[in-house]
Amino acid sequence: MPKTAIKFQAVSKHFADASYPAVDNVTLTINEGEFITVLGSSGSGKTTLLKMVNRLYDCDGGKIELFDEDIATVDAVALRRRIGYVVQHIGLFPHMTVAENIATVPKLLNWSKEAIVARVDELLTTVGLDPEEFKSRHPKQLSGGQQQRVGLARALAVNPKIMLLDEPFGALDAITRLNLQNELLKIHGGLKKTFLFVTHDINEAFKLGNRVIIMNEGNVCQFDTPKNIMNMPANAFVKELIDAARGQESFWGERA
Template sequence: MTQIAIEFNNVSKRFNHAKYNAVDDVSLNIKEGEFITILGSSGSGKTTLLKMINKLYEPSHGIIKLFDEDISTVDSVILRRRIGYVIQHVGLFPHMTIAQNVASVPKLLNWDKQTINIRVMELLKLVGLNPVEFMDRYPSQLSGGQQQRVGLARALAVDPKIMLLDEPLGAVDAITRLNLQDELLRIHGGLQKTFLLVTHDINEAFKLGNRVVIMNNGRVSQFDTPRNIVASPADNFVNSLIESSRSQEKFWEGLR
């Protein structure tokens, strides 16, 4: 039986001085090994929802569980070391080499040097970077897409069961973005970890997610497979997202 990796029970978040909840009474379960995408416009609550999983934000109400453990009972630092986290602008340490960046958390956990070196090499290979060519470079010597790959390798370093990706491809060009989408699918398929990826791009959300969370005004409008969402949109907002994507397709067809 497949285990529930992440569970939200009536979770809400309201920031100080805000009139409305950024996340409003969300309840959902994510199974181990799923690739879940969280789709919504700016201000929909998608990033807030993601950041509550690793306690960058604390919920105002409700309970979040990881593998049936209430995260409010877990030290924040310990929790974050169990979770991979990748953001849009990577956040690599500029004064460290690529190898040192990838090894940063294992070093904090006092792994021995040989184990770290082996892990760095296998991770760089996993994300499509030749270790011999890239280990001793610095982030400023890499393209945006290469930096994003290093960020992914660093997040995978301690073999977390859960990976959180907050619009990781938003700052790269269109061709690189498509290539990295394919790489994410390949990596996820090979590792069978639970991936959650935030995006505002419906095509990206439906390509990557085996299920998609669609958020609007802090609430979940629909949580289902891409096929089911397209076949039966839950409300007008979901329908408008689908129609906007279809109108883009018609534009390209008109140029043929």
């Protein structure tokens, strides 16, 4: 039996002046080593769900457990240092080199200089960047795709069991995005970590996720494999998503 990595138990979050909860009584379980994508339109609650895992937002109701530990009982800063977090706009420190960016948390945890240097080189190689070429560069000297790879390396620095990725490829061009999707699948397959990846792109969600959470207005509409969702949409909203994706496919077929 696989270990449970993340468990949401009747989790809710409501922001002031909102007409409906950002997350509404969500209960689901994610196993260790899964690649879970969270799909939904803007305002569906997908990013809020993600941010509650590392306590950037605290639950208004319910409980979240990571490996059977209630995150409300853990210091928020200490919790975040155990979780990798990658966002769309990367957030690299512009005054730091690539190596210094990746080393941020290891330095806070008082790793030795030798261990940090070795880890930086290892991670740059993992994300497909030559350490000798890139570790002394600054973020402004990198392309968007290269910056996103460095952001991923930084999130992996302390070997977290859980990675949270919030639309990390949303601002990239189509070719770079496709290449990074393929790279991320290889990285996940090699590391066997638990990935929770937010996207509004159905093709990206179904390509990357071994299971997909589909959200709408704070609710989980369906949580299943891409194949089961395509063959058995749980409600009208999910069916509309599937029909829209198939409509895009037919568009290319008509013009071939």
